[in-house]
Amino acid sequence: MMPFDFEYHHPLTIQEAVTTFARLDMSGKTPKYYGGGTELISMARMNNLSFGSVVDIKDVPECKVLQLDNENLTLGSALTLTQIHENNTFPLLSQSGARVADHTIQNKITLGGNLCGTIIYKETLLPLLLTDSELVLADPSGMRTVKIGDVYRERIELNPFEFIVQVKIPAKYLGVPYFHLKRTKQDKITYPLVTVCALQADNQIRLAFSGLCHFPFRSKEMEKVVNDKSMPMDARIDWAVNCIPTETLDDIEGSFSFRQFVVKIMLYDIINSLGAS
């Protein structure tokens, strides 16, 4: 049973959502935007998170869009991971989402929730980083569209009262060769030891990882090394591991050295799968 009370607000437009959120915040009702709610409910039940109100955005029509045109695949932030997987227009994102939690919870977890949650892994972020996707954001002052790389610094940095309305993935990347692998300590359904997403664009391999450090990342330094065909493959892989951008996690899921070993094996598999060998 939930240990505290909160208000439930259910806007049907973007404007209503942001103004409701701002009003609740200014009246001290500590609002949270609510999509699938899986993380909010589970953390609230354990008293790891408290809030006075939720603003449920999943019936805002723009947040439910799933549309492909010549330029972009547009995904509403309230689409569930199952909806994205069943549609499967972008297989790399489908596969990433299909390894978040378990199948039943994927019926509830939303794309926006996975991107903005407090759990560090955010595995659906990796394909978006690799494809230089854009985020459509809304706050009381209006809407803006930004490159994900411009607002992602260890987490997606949003303005006060702002939420993700949509993700726009450039259509040119939807069909390129890709690689996805999630390694776990033991069970299939758990947090990653290391998850990697890679794709081949413009004859270059792009790499993004989750579980390796305390935040997901795309590393252009690692990409540069891996794509440097002037070096033998073993040397490239050793050097690429040295380019991991921050401290490698060292915890009960896996030691520092084991994670780096796993990454090396992944890099061999990626190079063999996508070329650059």
Next chain:
Amino acid sequence: MVKNMTQEGIIELNVNGEVRKALVRPADTLLFALRERLGLTGAKPGCENGDCGACTVLVDGWPIKSCLMLAVEAVGHAVETIEGLDNAPIQKEFVEKFAFQCGYCTPGFIMNAQGLINIHPDANDAMINEWLQSNICRCTSYQEINEAVKEALKQASPKMVSPPS
């Protein structure tokens, strides 16, 4: 569809084809409302953290862990619990295959399997395994459960179900 709910109040839920009224707080989960307000105790509280699947029900045909859904979110959607199944093939096959021991996880497994049967009646082994990994059986009846689902799938016919909303 509920517009706003700022305090405890009565909501209408469509459960097993009936419109039922329930007094809930905005913070109450669907699992709480089903069990404590509507007396439908088939969905079981296990971990209440989305891990075990004992509380699984169908919402608009899709399996949902009712411990991770607010009751107020279910307004305007069709909820189906184990009490709503009437000698469905999957129930018969669970008996035939001895697919349970203590039975605590059984309603959750059956509702998840019923969702699979409705949505993907042509499910292959990989899909069956993927779906069933959402539920945990402490008595480790997994092999028998798998066999029961396969047998029930042989009797399945496609049912139109939209992706979860």
